[in-house]
Amino acid sequence: MSEEAEDLASIKRQQAETRLRLNLANRHISTLYSQVQDLEVQFKTAIRHKKHSARYNLRQKLAVIMGLKIVYLNYCSAKSQELEQLKQKIQALSGRDEEAMDTDANEEANLGIIDMPNVGEH
Known part of the structure; x- marks a missing residue:
């Protein structure tokens, strides 16, 4: 029984690390998205001034x-799939719903891939 508890603890640590990496990747995507918007403004100015x-x-x-941005989006997709697999493993090992003890009723799940419009494709 202690081996199962150790496996469960190990999987939960791995899940927490994966969530952290996913959240960091989402922040990087947001930063890249704002950089794209800034560059597009500069590009339109350069067009106007014939530079x-x-x-x-x-x-x-x-x-x-x-x-x-594409690389980070692919990474986020892979990490989301990994989180889902880890969640299923935890549910299989613990025999109860992990969602009930992981999230709060007021807490918003922010694990999805950021949906950004395709901006800057000229």
Whole structure:
């Protein structure tokens, strides 16, 4: 029985670490999204002032940031799936609903992938 308790504790630690990583990745995505918006404003200004070299540099930065955002979105998806698998393992080991003891009625689950519109695709 103690082996099951150790497994359960280990899985719960892994679940907490995965949640932390997912939340950090979501924050990074938010930061990247705001950077994309800033670069788009700069890009439109460069178009208005006919600054071709600035537009080239801004397009390059946008491409890099959009690529990073895609990588983080894929990472968030993988971590969300991992959290779901860990939740199922915990439920199987404990035999009770993990949701009831994990979240509060007033607490909002913020584990999903941030849904951001595709901005900056020119």
